[in-house]
Amino acid sequence: MIKKIYKYITVFFSILFLIFTGCEKKFDTVINSQIDNIQVASVRAIDLVIFNPADSSITFSIRFSSINGLNGISMNIFSPSNQLINDQPVELFDNGNITKNGDTTAGDLIYSNKYLFSSNFENGSYNVEYIITLNDGTTKRVASQHFIFNTGKSNAPPVVSNLILPDTVQTNVKFTFSIMANDPDGLQDIKKVYYELFMPNGTKITNSQGISQFPLLDDGNTASNGDVTAGDGKYTNFLTFPNTVTLGTWKFNFTAIDKAGNTSNTITQNVEVK
Missing domain, CATH: 2.60.40.10 (Immunoglobulins)
Known part of the structure; x- marks a missing residue:
């Protein structure tokens, strides 16, 4: 009962x-x-x-x-x-x-x-x-x-995989990147997928609102974030490095969190900004 x-x-x-x-x-x-x-x-x-x-x-x-x-x-x-x-x-x-x-x-x-x-x-x-x-x-x-x-079931953490991100980008040129996120409890259990960005000197980027975890979306809003199909588990966004940034090797960390607060594995990739 x-x-x-x-x-x-x-x-x-x-x-x-x-x-x-x-x-x-x-x-x-x-x-x-x-x-x-x-x-x-x-x-x-x-x-x-x-x-x-x-x-x-x-x-x-x-x-x-x-x-x-x-x-x-x-x-x-x-x-x-x-x-x-x-x-x-x-x-x-x-x-x-x-x-x-x-x-x-x-x-x-x-x-x-x-x-x-x-x-x-x-x-x-x-x-x-x-x-x-x-x-x-x-x-x-x-x-x-x-x-x-x-539900009475133990909640399993999400998994991120299949990162698509160029290894070299130019300043003032927009580029799109995406990652697959899956959850054993269903895609509806995923709370957010995000990336963190680090400068060549290792400093984590935080915007003016104090945000350092930047979202990737799976909403099909191609114009807003580059995502093509909503609800397919592929989370996407795009980014442009202005010509005022420090050139060199920037680090991206990609992570997902589910609604129970479980954190996925993290995928890290470096991008050379020229």
């Missing part, structure tokens, strides 16, 4: 403002405190879910104190990388069907449903947005919450 740590977060709404009481956990985001005669009382908070194939469903619930004008309630679930994981809005029900929808009692103004999670999903913080549909057909987002999902 999936380990679920649940508690109710009681939230009191008024027409103009929201009051949180005691030490109860707050909504991460409140969009509308009250709409017409529809008033949210609480959501069933989920702090942590650890995946187990014996029961991969998670039950989500939202409780109302009044529902006049309410035609329906649904939710959307977003992954740690802000990708929508449900194909269409997931409808919640107040039908007492605990087996199918996770709802305990019909007509108690608590709307619930289950959603199946997969061991292939990302580890990390998920965001749930609750959306109501009014009788006139308009929709409003009324609340959101966050929870942590853990």
Whole structure:
């Protein structure tokens, strides 16, 4: 059975403002405190879910104190990388069907449903947005919450390989370089791929914003960074050395980091700047 740590977060709404009481956990985001005669009382908070194939469903619930004008309630679930994981809005029900929808009692103004999670999903913080549909057909987002999902699998570090980088470049001439990055937990587990740059005297380059890890992208934005195909695991960028730089041997270090904080191997290559 999936380990679920649940508690109710009681939230009191008024027409103009929201009051949180005691030490109860707050909504991460409140969009509308009250709409017409529809008033949210609480959501069933989920702090942590650890995946187990014996029961991969998670039950989500939202409780109302009044529902006049309410035609329906649904939710959307977003992954740690802000990708929508449900194909269409997931409808919640107040039908007492605990087996199918996770709802305990019909007509108690608590709307619930289950959603199946997969061991292939990302580890990390998920965001749930609750959306109501009014009788006139308009929709409003009324609340959101966050929870942590853990697949229960040990997270393996990413690997970088197949560096393409010229060994000699000219000043004031743009050049493109790329590297392949792979992760045993899937490309979606890669947080970033970057390079570090060192002058001939060994000084690491840091820009005016204090950044010394410069990104390579896999977003298909050829004009912006030279990457041709998004999501193929090939991370790319381009660079131009101005004619004011010190000529000589510059060192590039290439590394990837995954969302668990694991660091890949580092590939180093020297480039002669002439």
